[in-house]
Amino acid sequence: MGIYLLFFIFISAFSIFDFIGKESNQKIFLFIIWLLSTLFIGTRTIGPDYYVYHTYYLMVPNIFELSGQFAEYTIFSKFEPLYIITTSLGKSLGLSFEIFHLIFTGFFVGYLSLIFQNILPTSSFQLWSM
Numbered sequence: 001m002g003i004y005l006l007f008f009i010f011i012s013a014f015s016i017f018d019f020i021g022k023e024s025n026q027k028i029f030l031f032i033i034w035l036l037s038t039l040f041i042g043t044r045t046i047g048p049d050y051y052v053y054h055t056y057y058l059m060v061p062n063i064f065e066l067s068g069q070f071a072e073y074t075i076f077s078k079f080e081p082l083y084i085i086t087t088s089l090g091k092s093l094g095l096s097f098e099i100f101h102l103i104f105t106g107f108f109v110g111y112l113s114l115i116f117q118n119i120l121p122t123s124s125f126q127l128w129s130m
Helices: 002-015 023-042 048-059 063-076 081-092 097-119
Strands: none
Touching (some): 023 097, 063 081, 081 097
C-alpha cells in the first residue's frame, strides 16, 4: 500500500507544475511522469489478469501463422482483435512477455494522456506535443 501512496504523492507533486511551471519544464516533467507511470504499471506482476495475459501470450501464434487462424482467434477468444494482432506481432518480433507488456503499457499510458488532453483542453497535460 505504501508504494501506491508514494506514487500518488509523487504524481500529485508534479501536477503543481501545471499551474506554476514553465512550458519547457512541464514537457520534461510530463515525460518523467509518463516514464514512471509506464514503469510502475508495466513492471507489476501482481493479480490474476497478469497471468491470464501471460498465458495468452504464450498461446497465440506469430503473425504469419495467425493470418490463417485469425477468425478462430477472434470468435473463440475474449480478447479484442487489435490486441490479438498486437500480441502476435510482439511474439513474431521475439519479444519476451515482460518486454511486450512494458511496451504495450507505454502506448496505453501515452494514449491515456491524449484522452486527458481532449477532456481537459486548458491543461498543459500534452505529452504528445513534445
